[in-house]
Amino acid sequence: MKPAERALSNRKAFEVIQNQSNDSASRVNLFKVANRYYNMNLLNDYKETVNAVLKKSVESRDSISLSKAYDYLGDYYQKESFPDSAFLFYNKSEKIYSLKNDFVKLAQVRLNKASLQFSAGDYYGSEKNVFNALNSTKHIKNNDITYDSYNLLGVLYNEQGDYDKALEFHEKAVTSIDDNYIPVEFQSKATSLNNIGVVYLNKQDYLNAEKSFKEGLRQRLVNKQKPIVYAMLLDNLGYAKFKMKDTSGLPKLFYKSLKIRDSLQLTAGIIASKLHLSEYYIANNDKVKGLQYLKEVLATAKKSGNARNVLVALKQLSVLEPQKASVYSKSYIRINDSLQKAERKMGDKFTRIEYETDQVINENQALSMQNRTLFYVFSILCLIGLFFYSYKSQQIKHRELIFRQQQQVANEDIYNLMIQQQNQIEGIRINEKKRVAQELHDGVLSRMFGLRMSLDSINQINDDDASKKRTVYLDELKNIEQDIREISHDLSKEKSELINNFVTILDKLLEDQKRNFETCLTVAIDRAIKWENIENAKKINIYRIIQEALQNSNKYAKAQKIDIVLKKQKNTLVLTIIDDGIGFNIRQSKKGIGLQNIQYRIKECNGKFEINSDTNGTVITIIFPIKPNKHNLKNYDV
Structure with missing residues (x-):
């Protein structure tokens, strides 16, 4: 069956099962459908x-199904390279498996979880979770998990230099490899022999490394069953030689x-092969070819967002091209710092997810205990009498209502409060507009219409001069009537949308500026920007940047005029702030708190900015990407 036919058949199965009653059989069948989607790499259908x-x-x-679903969602986000989301769902799944004593x-x-932490550079957290996994199955014979645990620990200690x-x-x-638990076609032994050889390479024990790689290549059908492992063994054997x-x-x-590796589109493997080829040709005095492969590595690593390989390429390029060594070194330092920060941030995020999940579980347990206590009190009061039962029942409901209200308030953030406040203001404005429109339509227009009818009847007098004058008056009255009607209709018309209220909030800031300062303020905002598609954090930072820039202009610039332009260009927002003030020395002002605040907020949004200032004024240009990047590290410039 063709892939398209398989996908269509799976979709029909999903729709049939979805409409069935919610029983254990239908949930099991849905998991089967999900597995088929995953194997077909149709990840959006899998997630649905x-x-x-x-x-x-x-x-x-x-x-049981809930924990399995969380586990599956973890697989989805891991496949889509969202490690924090994957870790969150794996953590939720872990808590339920632990309560159910499902040790496998x-x-x-x-x-x-340990694999995610290892990939993010959180080696301590990864090691801890591997040993937790081993402890979970210490009384159960499950060589599959035992093998994976030992293998990951070997890779982890190799990365830390504990060979x-x-x-x-x-x-x-x-x-630990047992064919009864681990199918031969998985080529587990070949994989481990390759890993052992890599450790010997790092120890500079090249003879043992060569032996290990050769033994791995001798494993039956490794080239057909595991071409990825086969390619690694070939490349590593060549490097040992x-x-x-x-x-x-x-x-x-x-x-x-x-x-x-090219045929399988293995980016990391292609980079490794080209690094080895580069080193080989440089050692054999073919610097041109070696440099060519090294630059290909750099380009591929940048494109794929592989920061570690970018660092390796930059380090070798600085040696081969000493005239550019300073440029390569600066890029190396910048990327290395960014990589370390990203790893620390991801490690902290993993820790926070585990802590918050435990906290939620503790709160739920405490709430459950509280509810049981309330139930017992309620039952006792029922025995005492109807009056006390009714009184306590109302008290409990009131307490629960207060708890829910407090919980809701605690979960609201600053931006949502601003939105709520603006909605209330906008509602009052709309009601007032409707009231004024009704007054205009029912009062003024009615009287003016009567006046026009009276003048029209008087106009029957056969006096040419009087008739001409009356006609002029009538036309003027008609114009006034039309103007008032248009005003009435405009006032009655509500805005189709408030653009998530962001523009309204920004308008209030600008109105305050115009009201409180004599500076001439000109603003041009692209009203076609879909603010609802832009995350709140970015909108708050844009608001604060404009606020900070206005404050600086008011306080220091002595400007007579300020221009603010906010527009969309392709996948970016461009904010330009211009004033005609006295300017400032950019180098001396870099340490100022105001400019530091602006730079910090731009960095938070992954934006870029440029400041030009002289005695004729200051121009600030800021560019924000609308769509956030999947990876924090990519597009490194050398």
Whole structure:
């Protein structure tokens, strides 16, 4: 069956199951549909199906299906490269598996969390979750999880430079392989032999590395069942030979590996192969070819957002091209700092997710205990009498209502409060406009219409001069009547939308500026900007930047005129603020708190800015991307 036919068949199955009654069989079948979508790499359909079964699980209070749905959503976000969201859902799933004592699934979800933490550079958190996974299954024979745990620990310790410990766990991984639990076609042994060889490479024990890679290549059908592992073994074997100055099979091994990785579109693998080819050709005095591969690595790494490989390429380029060494070094330092900050931020986020999830569980348990206590009190009061029952019942309802109100208030943020306030103001304005419109229409227009009818009847007198004058008056009255009608209609018309109230809030800031300062303020805002599609944090930062710029102009610039232009250009918002004040020295003012605040907010929005200032005035131009990037690190300029 063709992929399109399989997808259509799966969609029909989903629609049939979705309309069935919400029982355990229908939820199991929905998971089967989700699995098919995942295997077809139709991730949006996969997510839709998982959300459907999640909703059914909540409605039926099926905690087993609920934990499985959370687990599936974690897989979705991991596949889509949203590690924080994946970690959140894995964490939710883990809590339910723990309560249900489902140790196998508990261990697997902890391994998933550990993999996310390892990829984000949170090695301590990753190590902790791997050992938690092993503890979950210490009384259960499950070599699948045991192998994955030992393998991840070996990779983790290798990354930290603890090579002896890395070898210890990789050897344990090989020992734990059992064909009854891990299918042979997974090529687990070949994978571990490759990992062991990599550790020996890092230890500069190239002879043992070569032996390990060769043994991995001797594994039956590894080239067909696991071409990814096969390509790694070829490339690493070539590199071990190169380090031992053994030229047999070189550079053929590198090119063979690169061809496989190209065919599979393995970006990280392609980068690794080209790095080895670059090093090989440079060592063989072919600097031109080596430099060519190195620049290809840099371009590919930038495009894929692989910051670590960008750093490797920059480091080697600074040696090969000393005339550009300072430029490469600056880029290296900038990217390395950004990478460390991103890793720390992601590690903190993982910790915060675990803490907040535990906190919610504790609060739910406390609330559950409180509800049980209230129920017991309620039951006792029922026995005492109807009066006390009624009184206590009302008291409990009132207490619950206050609790819900306090919880709702606590969850509101500053921006939503501003929106709510502006909605109230706008509602009052609309009601007032309607009232004025009604007064104009029912009062003034009626009287003027009567006056026009009277003049029209008088106009029957056959006096030419009088008739001409009356005609002029009548025409004028008709014009006035039309003007008032148009005003009435305009006042009655409500705005179709408030653009998420952001423009209205911004208008109030600008009105305050005009009212409180003599400076001539000119504003041009592109009203076609879809503010509802722009995140609140970015809108608040734009508001604060304009507020800060106006304050600086009022306080220091002595400006007579300020121009503010906010418009959309392709996938960006461009904010330009111009004043004709006395200007300032940009270099001396960089340490000022006002300019630092603006720079910080622009950085928060991933924006770019430019300031030009002289005695004729100041021009600030800021560009914000409308759509946030998936990755924090990409598009590095050298």
